[in-house]
Amino acid sequence: MLMFWVFMVLFIGALQYLMPNLTRRDIFFSVTVAPEIRATPAAHAILASYRRGIVIVTALALMLVIYATNRAMEIGTAGILMLQLLASNGFFVYAHHQMMAHASAPSSTREASLAPQPRIAGLGALLAGPYIMIACAALLTRAHWSEIPDPMPVHWDLYGNPNGWMPKTWHTFGLLIGVETLLCVILTFSVIAMVYFSRQISATGARAREERRFRWIGIAALVAGGYLSAALAFLPLNPRATFAFGGITFFLAIMTVFSLELIRRGQGGVRLAPAGAGEVISDRTPDRNWIWGLFYYNPDDPALMVEKRFGIGWTLNFAHRGAWVFIGLMVATLAVSFAFPLLSR
Secondary structure, three states: OHHHHHHHHHHHHHHHHHHHHOOOOOEEOOEEOOHHHHHOHHHHHHHHHHHHHHHHHHHHHHHHHHHHHHOOOHHHHHHHHHHHHHHHHHHHHHHHHHHHHHOOOOOOOOOOOOOOOOOOOOHHHHHHHHHHHHHHHHHHHHHOHHHOOOOEEEEEOOOOOEEEEEOOOHHHHHHHHHHHHHHHHHHHHHHHHHHHOOOOOOOOHHHHHHHHHHHHHHHHHHHHHHHHHHHHHHHHHOOOOOOOOHHHHHHHHHHHHHHHHHHHHOHHHOOOOOOOOOOOOOOOOOHHHEEOOOEEOOOOOOOOEEEOOOOOOEEEEOOOHHHHHHHHHHHHHHHHHHOHHHHOO
16 A cells, blocks of 8 residues: 555645646746746746755655555545645646736637537447446345345455455445446536537648547546446445446546656647647637636537646636536535445444
8 A cells, every 4th residue: 555655645645746737838836927937047947946845745655655654544645636626726736826927918829610510429329328337236236135244344445355345235325336327427518528518629621630639538547447437336246346347447547547648748738739730729718717726617619618728628617607517416426425424324
């Protein structure tokens, strides 16, 4: 377990350290800039200060994780990762504030494609798959209820050993199924938002091609995440089931590979698109609508999801009503998860 937590701390630190180089060329610390600004001494100084902060935070998180793991404080180690992310975001917000003095007007160039946005054939069937799996898990559990130990395992370590139990009741199992279903709904919502309620920035040329590939890889990762969530519903059927159900490992591997591929490509596929492929196209979101450079709030933008300005992937337009549906699902999932011991009594 120690090696896993050490790896997570180092991975998060490395990703935060490299993130400024993974964003679009006209975005630096979530500020619209001229692409050549990155080569200036002022930008170098801001980047160096940010990276020093990331190194310090990562080193402190590493020491705390080693201490917490040696004391068998599993919840504490997860909390340390959250603190690492929060502290890293604090250094980002400071760099964003410094970079605002170097902001430039976004490019007035806009691109639009007259061709309809391509769709995934059989997307509806793909999205229905996780819910069918959850229904099968419920039916199998009912058929083999007498074989499930009491208390029932509800949490497992990375090696497949149960390390958390609760009373074997249908109420407890229903709560487990409910959490997995909510996770699937969140991921389904994200896929639908990506396909129907987001926009492509580049419409033609090499940049558009790489951006489309980047988008579909991200969607595929979300779909795999839905299947992974559904596969977890089978775990109570076997006390040592973390790796017994092959789908868990399979879908986790797909998510990992696709996520690493998104990082390799950079935001919007910018790292694979030719640097001289025409004028840099603005991401079409004004700086003033990015709160702290992290949260997008624009009532005049019909898009529900937009590209992150710092990070890999997409984020919500918090002025869109659909964003609050997503937030409600997240809150419900977290509330059930944290209240699980109380509700299972």
